[in-house]
Amino acid sequence: METVEHHNKFSKSLIYMLIGSALILGLSLGIRHGFGLYLVPMSDEFGWGHNVFSLAIAMQNLVWGIAQPFTGILADKYGSKIVVIVGGVLYTLGLLLMAVSSSSTLLNVSVGLILGLALSATSFTILLSAVGRAAPPEKRSFAMGIASAAGSFGQFIMLPSTLLLLQSIGWSAALIVSAILAxxxxxxxxxxxxxxxVSPKSGNHSDKPTLNFKQILVIAKNHKPFWFLSLGxxxxxxxxxFIGIHLPGYLIDHGYTATTGTIFLALVGLFNIIGTFGAGWLGGKYSKTKLLMGLYGLRGITISTFLLLPLSLxxxxxxxxIMGLLWLSTVPLTNGIVANMFGVRYLSMxxxxxxxxxxxxxxxxxxLGGINHDMSGNYNMIWMVSIALSVVGVLVHFFVNEEAIVHD
Known part of the structure; x- marks a missing residue:
């Protein structure tokens, strides 16, 4: 009876967590995936090369990455709720400032710095770790797949909506509407x-020593499979x-309209729902490392085929x-491997x-996509790099295993 009551209570709390995480990821990633649609109109209005907007987006991703371990530590220590609240405030402010950015400096501050920090607090690492902590080990990968799929649904909904706003009220007003949604x-x-x-069978683990975050960092530092996973x-x-930001511009270079690029990105978002959900489900049944090897290999084949075939709608x-099916399918699998290796106590970090x-x-x-385009007028070199990196993605996962070295 006690076990049944524990399970029912857990199931309700997990469902509540999944709904909240899904809605937040849908908004956060849905708005973010539309940034590529602003490259051409903002660059044309202010006379920027593609490199100016590309650098701001690149800076956003770097700030996002640098801040992520620290927002993860805060989420592990104080809970995901407070971190996401601060992230929501920064997201709103960043979009409002982006709406009035008429110089590269303002663009870098709004898009690069503020929105980079906001995304570190409102995206996969914080939300999926929260879901992972609330889910039992046998359902963890599946639960992460459900939450990941929500971000893709946000992309599917937000991209055509963003294009409609851009065409009807202009890029600046469209950003203000996005800020309200954020x-x-x-x-x-x-x-x-x-x-x-906590498993009913194991109690509260009070009789087991608890590692602090410095000890877990030392263990991770010396665990080579963890770093090969990171390289992948x-x-x-x-x-x-590269594809999300530059493919709309690539298509415009070849005579297609912004609508074509938007439909492409919306298809990525739609089929990524299937991909991430499916990857989460498969990750609970089969080797996550082998699934990742397959995903990276298929990406290389897909990109190569796209470039070799005549360009058409x-x-x-x-x-x-196809890219939608492979897009963020890596996320629940990668996060699931980290949880398997080290447990969930410091999963966000x-x-x-x-x-x-x-x-x-x-x-x-x-x-580099922006630099390549400004220097050569095309993206040929970066396409080749993307294909070569797919091979790297396959090879490094030969050295990754899912063996638990720290248990929940």
Whole structure:
């Protein structure tokens, strides 16, 4: 009877946590994935090269990554709710400042610094760690997949909405509307209060020594599979930010309209719902490392095929569908491996470290894409780098295992 009551209480709290996390991720990532649509109109209005906007986005990803371990520590110590509330405030302020950014300095402060900090407090690392702590081990990967899929649904909804706003009221007013939506993150943070899952059989573990965060950092530092996993996540960051930010501009260079790029990104968001949910489900049944190897290999094949085929609406939208299935499927699998390795007590901090490498890749994917375009008028070199990195993504996961070295 006691076990049943414990399970029922846990299930209700997890569902409540999942709903809150889903809504916050949908808003946070949905707004963020629309930033690529602002590259052309803002660059044209102020006479910037693609490099100016690209650098601000690259800076955003780097700040996001640098701040992530520290916001993770705060979330582990004080709870996810307070971290997400602060993030929601920063997100709103950053978008409002972006709406009046007429110089590269203001753009870097708003898009790069403030929104980078906001995303570190309102995105995957904080929300998925909160879900992971509330879920039992056998359901952890699946629960993370559900929450990850919500961010993709936000992308699917927000991208066409952002394009409609851009076309009807202009880029500045569109950002003000986005700021109003971001403000809803603040009250939604109160839903993030599910307790850490404790098995009824194991009690409260009070008889077991508890590692502090410095001790867990030393263990992680000396665990080579953890760093190979981090290197694989760098590949993910490079590819998704390069494609997410620059593919709309790539299509415009080839005579297509902004609508085509928006539909592409919306398809990525729609099919990423299936991809992340499916990856979370599969990760609970099969080897997460082998699944990651398959994902990175398929990315390389998909990008190569897209570039080799004649460019058409059919190939663009097919590319969006397939890349959507592979887009953020890496997230629940990677976070799940970290949880398997080290347990969930310091999950936000540890996944924050792994995510830092993801954002280093994101910085270079976003920035070098803009430089490549401004210097050569195309993206050929960065496409080749993306394909080569897929091979790296496959190879490094040969050295990653899911063996638990610290138990919950």
């Amino acid at each position: 403000a809803f993150i603040i009250p939604l943070a109160w839903m993030l209060k599910a307790p850490i899952y 996540f760098l590949v993910c960051g490079f590819q998704v930010v 059919w190939t663009v939208y097919s590319f969006g569908i 540890l996944t924050g470290i792994v995510f830092f490498t993801h954002q280093v890749g994101s910085f270079f994917g976003g920035w």
